[in-house]
Amino acid sequence: MTRLRVATRDDLAAVQDLFWECWTTSYAVFAPAEALARLPREDADALWSDALGQGETLVAVGGSDEVLGVVRFTAEDDRLAVHSLYVAPAAQGRGIGGLLLDAADAAAGEVSGSDLWVFTHNASARAFYEARGWRPDGGTRVDDRFGMPETHLTRTAPGHAARVLVGRGVCVCESENPPAGAVVGVWTPGREEVRAAGVRDTAGAPMTGDTVHDLASVTKLVTTCAVMSLVSAGRLDLDSPVSRHLAWSGPDPTVRELLQHRAGLLPWQPLHHVARRREDVLSLVPGLPRGGGTGEAFAYSDLSFITLGAVVEAVTGLGLDAAIRSMVTEPLGIGLHFRPGPGAVDAGDDAGPADAGHDASPTDTDDDDVAESALDEGWEERMIATGEPYPVHLTPATDLPPVPRRPGPVRGTVHDANAFHAMGGVSGHAGLFGSVPDLLQLGRALLDTRHGLWSEAVVAEFTTAGPDPLQGLGFRLRPLGEERAGGPRIAWHPGFTGIALGVRIGAEPAAVAMATNRHLHDGAPVPTDRLWERVLQAELLAEEAHR
Incomplete structure (x- = not known):
């Protein structure tokens, strides 16, 4: 049975051995021998001797307390930085890397997002991170110690977008009040998340991912x-x-x-x-x-x-x-x-x-x-x-x-x-009424027409602009990234109560849904379009800018 614990100096030798096995075995799949030779064993041991005392380090251990994996991270300035994540070659494929990343997320608390560097040619590691919602943001580097290109990955923290919507950061004047509660859901082929924040009614019951909402328009x-x-x-x-x-x-x-x-x-x-x-x-x-x-x-x-x-x-x-x-x-x-x-x-x-x-x-x-949709x-x-x-x-x-x-x-x-x-x-x-998971399911049905209810050609016609560049047939349209013919766009629709559903077309398929109760207070409500922009910025737009 695998368990996680905080690493101590007593784990140093085991962590050094694990890293060296990954460096010489796992990395040999993609890295040229001359690049691996740039880091001799004594330098690698020295790196970990210094690193084990910096930030937080967790190890995954087996039944005999053998070290199977290690993650090193810091949380500061509202960001989680993952500095190292290694799993012993013999223990890979057992979910240990995911356990360590989840533990780092939990230890970091409420941050806005996460950052890490991955070797650009390490295809298996990049696929692992992408399946967990990490995306390249355009950053690259070459560390002289390793001599191999690295790619910077970032991820919006689970629940961050929902927390943003119930904070005063969405307001532009003192008379505005943020929604009392919010739910944000995202689906891509490698990711589905639904997170909630705030409350669903005036009695203070917590908003949940399964809360049902008045979908309005x-x-x-x-x-x-x-x-x-x-x-x-x-x-x-x-x-x-x-x-x-x-x-x-x-x-x-x-x-x-x-x-x-x-x-x-x-x-x-x-x-x-x-x-x-x-x-x-x-x-x-x-x-x-x-x-x-x-x-x-x-x-x-x-x-x-x-x-x-x-x-x-x-x-x-x-x-x-x-x-x-x-x-x-x-x-x-x-x-x-x-x-x-x-x-x-x-x-x-x-x-x-x-x-x-x-x-x-x-x-x-x-x-x-x-959810209560309005005071009256x-x-x-x-x-x-x-x-x-x-x-x-x-x-x-x-x-x-x-x-x-x-x-x-x-x-x-x-x-x-x-x-x-x-x-x-x-x-x-x-x-109509429904939950954010219901909306995501509808979004998936718009992106994958194998159900046979509507054809791919009909979806394409309905989600293409007509005389008005931001309006299709029933769908609103919004370009993602640099506007260009055939470029990625969101086909979407808002609702007066603070709801929106959109699907990404022209790039990797994605569905995004938002539900809020923006009218559940006496002040001026934040416009739905502004709330939606904050969700898109957190979930899709930053990623799209570096495609």
Whole structure:
């Protein structure tokens, strides 16, 4: 059985022997003999005699207390520096190197990241580190003692990005407050991590990786996935007019223009002030004032995705929740769902949760597992009162009772007032709930199409810019590193509650997800886009800059 302990001077001879065996045996696989000959045994012993008293050194020992591995490290200036990591050739492949690195991480505590140097041509060591999330940052050197090129590797500390999001470093003024809690998840072919920080509710319950969140407009991305499934199956033509699928009056945008936010529909209106049932909302939207002509200009629009959800229903003959379940979440085994928990279906008689074709049954998710998304509904109430950021063209209907105000904090029901009060919690623009692991799983399904729900060609079309360089079909786009044709980019989407999901395209595949409760305080919330930039900087952008 392998155990770890702090090295002492009594271990010096064993550590020297282990290092020399690695130098002459393991390194002989990639290093020329003349390079290895630059370091004679007496110099190697002297190096370790000096090093054993510098920083911290841990050894892995076997059942007879024989030294099987050693790691030497220091933690200062918010960074972990790994100076040496060696495992005896006969003990390699047994996970000892990983145990030693994990122990160094634990001993360092909360640091922002880690650094080490590895011989550039040591392919097995580089593969080991890469599988554990280390990446080259562009640094190189040649130490005269060894005469071989070395590459600098760095790694963002597990959980660092989540901790950053709940600190005041994300704020730019005193009036802003950081999110109360955050979860950040990253997946690459060699790495999957989900880390949480802060709290999920006003009672102070800790945020966890499995906490369920109101996904807000990330719902639009899942609606987009349902459209991709229909397009891949030949059931929906992107260039078909909306009037082919729905009763529609006035200028007639195409499905493509809905996805591009170029349908000419207004960004937002308080539909729930004049309609409390789905069919009333869908008949109301075409008659509203237009923000522009179809196809003329980009204007991000909730109304476009309310309409798109209705198109999915018309094509499938299913309610949107059932359509998404059958075409996206159930085949992929993803736990995304509308209206979790018993409280989420008790929306009042005028919320219409039992509209025909929609499943109003509660899920198995307990409200205790759901993050509170806001203190109350005050944000949209202020939008209506001030006309900011969007002018309000609707006045409350006189034949409807006043919109009931939900007691705060908002938990287990969709925060978006139109989705909650007028759409029964199910809409193409908002309403889904899920965890960061659920979002990462969806990201993986966008990157690997072997599941057959949508084709690789369709994903490529949806994640390619159209008339607007930062907008695909349903996806937002952001270049990574130097912008160039065919270069790496993030296809992503944010959510108002502080959520985002993105996938890296054009380079090594990666999925990144973020969930926060940025509205769970009285101050000004930090914008979701700024939080997302901090996550990308921690997880992908620094690495991309040195590709």
